[in-house]
Amino acid sequence: MSPADNPCIIAVAITGSLPTKENNPAVPITVAEQVESTHEAFEAGASIAHCHVRDDAGKPTSDPERFARLKDGIERHCPGMIVQLSTGGRSGAGRERGGMLPLRPDMASLAVGSNNFPTRVYENPPDLVDWLASEMLAHDVKPEIEAFDLSHVVQATRMQADGRIKGPLYVQFVMGVKNAMPADERILDIYIETLRRLAPDALWCAAGIGANQLVLNEWAIARGGHTRT
């Protein structure tokens, strides 16, 4: 496939769930700040907005009302941009994590396995994974699979095969998380090989955490993958 047939999709993660204004005054925290920050990224070429929201104290939340306001703002300021809402575990517990899926965003993140994080277990129990996937099917939301380990890649392909996820898969390889998978170029190739072998029509992107962000951007783009800021 030539680059012209496969333009690189840039997803912008405007806020994340961890950084605060104390870490970096430029981090957009309020919905208004997030919309304007996304608008700038959209004009610079980003086509997916990966969204987390915060409560009034700046803490991560899964509050559907906040997600609704952010989604509406992005849709108004950035026509045609793909809105992807996070169902990640830093923002809520259990089914709270999927409380915004009835908003029918274009996409939502979906973890399909569990793994260690720097100081704790990132818990995605099988019944919660299946429930989130079923909510995405019910509300016509395209999942972005967050793969923190090789078995997560395999699990996504099994979920597609038995109908729990509608294909083609869109899989993000997440690297550089302490106590999970480090940024390792050979293992990125293994991820790509395994995904191609088990789900030949899948698309993939890659994200490096913290200092690994640009490294993963370069590795992904060099391999014809998509990328995440």
Place this chain on the structure above:
Amino acid sequence: MSPADNPCIIAVAITGSLPTKENNPAVPITVAEQVESTHEAFEAGASIAHCHVRDDAGKPTSDPERFARLKDGIERHCPGMIVQLSTGGRSGAGRERGGMLPLRPDMASLAVGSNNFPTRVYENPPDLVDWLASEMLAHDVKPEIEAFDLSHVVQATRMQADGRIKGPLYVQFVMGVKNAMPADERILDIYIETLRRLAPDALWCAAGIGANQLVLNEWAIARGGHTRT
């Protein structure tokens, strides 16, 4: 390396934490039954006994007193056999899982990451992993790393590099667990390649769960690895 330089180590898992007499009347549950079953396996060529213990109701436990009786029995009936005690999460919670390490068995199992099991999360939080590893160092117990996913292989090599585990590593690749890694021959080769790349002096074995047991035995032996019944 020729087979003569690298004899296959057979580990016998005599009881496990799940099967009951109702599943199979031949499962050894009492310490006396376990010792005799291990003795038979030892005479048939097994050199590591991978041990779980049960309470009086047949439920998995981490009770150090039961482990002590089993260890003593195996040492008396099977001189020279390597005793490996399970610190797996089905038998206890938190530090209970390592309560038998002061018995100074030759080996103990050590999970270094978390993953999904068929119906739940197999939780091995980073601080518990580090504590279990430090207890193994303190009591001169050789860990068998239980790798349920690729990042677990990498994590073991990092723990060796920074001194949390004494090398050379002994790593078991566990395949065929629903919602974790299936029995996949190409991924077994990836495990072996990754371990060799990051810890060239490591030894490895492989275990297939349930119906995958013989499949993994064959794959492992064909590759010069060690094996688990």
